[in-house]
Amino acid sequence: AQSVAQPEDQVNVAEGNPLTVKCTYSVSGNPYLFWYVQYPNRGLQFLLKYITGDNLVKGSYGFEAEFNKSQTSFHLKKPSALVSDSALYFCAVRAPSGNTPLVFGKGTRLSVIA
Amino acid sequence: EPEVTQTPSHQVTQMGQEVILRCVPISNHLYFYWYRQILGQKVEFLVSFYNNEISEKSEIFDDQFSVERPDGSNFTLKIRSTKLEDSAMYFCASWSLLNTEAFFGQGTRLTVV
Numbered sequence: 001a002q003s004v005a006q007p008e009d010q011v012n013v014a015e016g017n018p019l020t021v022k023c024t025y026s027v028s029g030n031p032y033l034f035w036y037v038q039y040p041n042r043g044l045q046f047l048l049k050y051i052t053g054d055n056l057v058k059g060s061y062g063f064e065a066e067f068n069k070s071q072t073s074f075h076l077k078k079p080s081a082l083v084s085d086s087a088l089y090f091c092a093v094r095a096p097s098g099n100t101p102l103v104f105g106k107g108t109r110l111s112v113i114a
Numbered sequence: 115e116p117e118v119t120q121t122p123s124h125q126v127t128q129m130g131q132e133v134i135l136r137c138v139p140i141s142n143h144l145y146f147y148w149y150r151q152i153l154g155q156k157v158e159f160l161v162s163f164y165n166n167e168i169s170e171k172s173e174i175f176d177d178q179f180s181v182e183r184p185d186g187s188n189f190t191l192k193i194r195s196t197k198l199e200d201s202a203m204y205f206c207a208s209w210s211l212l213n214t215e216a217f218f219g220q221g222t223r224l225t226v227v
Contacts, residue, residue: 032214034215034216036218038154042220042221043205043218043219043220043221044157044205044207044218045218046215046216046217046218049214049215051214088154090157092157099145099162099164099169099170100170101147101159101162101170102147102149102159102207102216103159104149104156104157104158104159105156106155106156107154107155107156107157
């Protein structure tokens with residue numbers, strides 16, 4: 001069975017500082033990994049994905065994530081945080097075969113303080 | 115840019131009533147999903163749908179839930195007899211194998227009173 005762990009409920013960072021939101025996963029075989037962001041009272045917006053290839057993937061709004069197979073991690077990063085990045089971030093995984101559904105972590109609330 | 119649309123955005127219903135949540139997936143997508151999120155918490159899988167049948171469902175998706183694609187464009191989730199604990203945000207998602215990522219609608223907030 002697939003699972004995702006986001007160990008931090010809340011991450012606080014000062015504007016302009018780098019941010020990291022942590023994610024570890026468990027899945028059989030090579031994973032498909034995703035990050036989604038949810039702004040207040042909004043839906044889930046796709047940020048980036050890792051399917052194969054380069055371990056460092058770049059996504060929307062200056063976010064990037066690094067796939068680490070040995071540590072089964074897929075941490076989300078941004079070099080310089082903005083107040084507008086404050087939101088709820090979800091890591092998700094699915095197995096590559098067929099129509100398997102996304103499994104989400106519990107989410108991490110990011111607060112960027114001016 | 116194509117998007118998944120959901121209606122209504124907010125539904126208030128009395129306990130025991132039936133509700134139907136509607137979704138229009140992206141037109142060339144073949145895989146459809148319903149998820150729910152209780153009060154900004156974890157996003158939970160309910161059901162996946164492909165080729166006009168359920169392909170997988172979670173333990174949450176019990177007999178009071180059903181899904182349907184009645185006309186080739188809409189994708190609906192029906193809750194037959196709502197309970198207070200069904201209050202949640204319900205998200206529809208769709209994807210095609212060409213994309214690998216799922217596209218989510220804005221959600222329907224269901225409030226059962």
